[in-house]
Amino acid sequence: MQAERYLEFKSVRQLLEWQRSETHPALQVIVLAAARWHWLAAAGPAVVTALLRTPREQKAIYPASSGGRSPHEFGRAADLRVSALTPAQAESWADWINSAFAYRGRSGLMTALVHEVGGRGRHLHVQVGPGESSPESEVNTTAAPVV
Incomplete structure (x- = not known):
């Protein structure tokens, strides 16, 4: 895909996860749009550092968690490097991602945030909600037929 020239992956693992059906298609749309923004701001591709996580990997990152599940465990979250950008x-x-993509379809909820977890470095976390539809589960009855 030409759009993926704006995007790189930390390792082969993230590339393979990106290509698997477990990564939510709505997440891919947001990540690709975010990668284009990054390209314009940093003159280089965005780098995906994390996509899918096992429950064990999640527990290692958040050992004090009360057992809540992460959208990373369901293919609904991605982490991207911010090291090529200034903090601002x-x-x-x-902010741009949050203005362009409403989390769970409601304004005020964050689709993206910059944070650091467990000394693993600041990064951009992007997520889509559990109710986000995907092309496999949604039939568009209002669109004109393709001829």
Whole structure:
């Protein structure tokens, strides 16, 4: 895909996860749009550092968690590097994503945030909600037929 020139992956693991059906298609749309923003701001591709996580990996990152599940466990979250951006640019990146993509379809909820967890470095976390439809589960009855 040409759009993926704007996007790189930390390792082969993330690339394979991106290509698997477990990664939500709505997440891919947001990540690709975010990658284009990054390209314009940093003159280089965005880098995906995390997509899917096992419950064990999640527990290692959040050992004090009360057992809540992460959208990473369901293919609904991605982490991207912010190291090529200034702190202000990184926050602007998250703000742009939040203005363009409403989490769970409601304004005020965050689709993206810049944070650091467990000394693993600041990064941009992007997520889609559990009720986000995907092309496999949605039939568009209002669109004109393709001829």
